Amino acid sequence: MITAEHLTRRYGALTAVDDVSFTSEPGRVTGFLGPNGAGKSTVMRMLVGLSRPTSGVARILGKPFAALPNPARHVGVLLDAAAQHTGRTGREILTLSALMTGVERRRVDEVLQIVGLTDREAARRVGTYSLGMRQRLGIANALLGDPEVLILDEPANGLDPGGIRWMRDLLADFAGKGGTVLLSSHLLGEIERVADDLVIIGGGRIVAQGSKEQLLARAGDRGLEELFFELTAGSARQEVVA
Numbered sequence: 001m002i003t004a005e006h007l008t009r010r011y012g013a014l015t016a017v018d019d020v021s022f023t024s025e026p027g028r029v030t031g032f033l034g035p036n037g038a039g040k041s042t043v044m045r046m047l048v049g050l051s052r053p054t055s056g057v058a059r060i061l062g063k064p065f066a067a068l069p070n071p072a073r074h075v076g077v078l079l080d081a082a083a084q085h086t087g088r089t090g091r092e093i094l095t096l097s098a099l100m101t102g103v104e105r106r107r108v109d110e111v112l113q114i115v116g117l118t119d120r121e122a123a124r125r126v127g128t129y130s131l132g133m134r135q136r137l138g139i140a141n142a143l144l145g146d147p148e149v150l151i152l153d154e155p156a157n158g159l160d161p162g163g164i165r166w167m168r169d170l171l172a173d174f175a176g177k178g179g180t181v182l183l184s185s186h187l188l189g190e191i192e193r194v195a196d197d198l199v200i201i202g203g204g205r206i207v208a209q210g211s212k213e214q215l216l217a218r219a220g221d222r223g224l225e226e227l228f229f230e231l232t233a234g235s236a237r238q239e240v241v242a
């Protein structure tokens with residue numbers, strides 16, 4: 001379970017995130033959707049303690065991230081797949097993470113297999129990886145501690161259609177076993193297929209949230225895409241004017 005309670009984050013005069021509250025439930029995939037610059041990454045960074053809220057509280061499994069004992073055992077995080085150390089091999093990165101978090105070394109092979117990186121690929125330096133391979137490695141890292149919660153920022157970036165389908169199945173399976181998944185995207189189509197619940201953000205504010213069925217019913221004949229554009233259009237204009 002993830003809860004955001006009245007999260008606000010200001011950068012000088014800019015309110016990047018404005019009074020955001022939502023819950024991401026166990027056993028469900030929550031899609032966090034919004035146009036570029038809407039505030040998704042800022043919210044996710046606050047959830048995992050990388051950015052301090054100006055006000056409000058974020059809790060994972062009932063506690064602030066920093067208060068979780070050995071957080072990597074509870075929460076798998078992928079915020080920026082491109083930010084991985086390019087001079088190390090994929091296997092080295094996972095092995096170091098395993099050492100730091102007290103995870104058994106054999107779990108490295110398990111997660112490599114889960115994300116479909118071969119031994120040869122894992123032995124290559126990350127600097128030679130495509131973005132899709134980096135996403136797979138990032139997801140392997142997130143899964144390493146066998147967590148109950150996954151927080152993934154734009155995990156489908158750089159994945160080909162087969163990769164996107166693979167990830168959809170992985171996340172559905174994770175939630176099917178009782179896990180909590182929060183994933184962000186600015187691509188509605190990608191989220192629509194995998195998410196059970198949706199949180200839509202525009203201009204730093206939540207503009208809609210609910211189960212996919214509820215939002216589909218609200219959209220009616222217009223469809224979810226049209227509803228998404230209607231709900232976030234004002235925030236996009238605000239962004240341009242600002």
Ligand SMILES: Nc1ncnc2c1ncn2[C@@H]1O[C@H](COP(=O)(O)OP(=O)(O)OP(=O)(O)O)[C@@H](O)[C@H]1O
Binds near residue numbers: 034037038039043
């Ligand atoms: N460290 C920072 N300093 C100043 N402004 C910031 C900082 N981080 C984010 N912002 C601003 O906060 C707003 C929200 O950015 P954020 O990265 O959270 O959006 P996003 O929804 O993740 O966008 P995208 O889909 O493009 O990744 C933007 O206007 C951005 O420029």
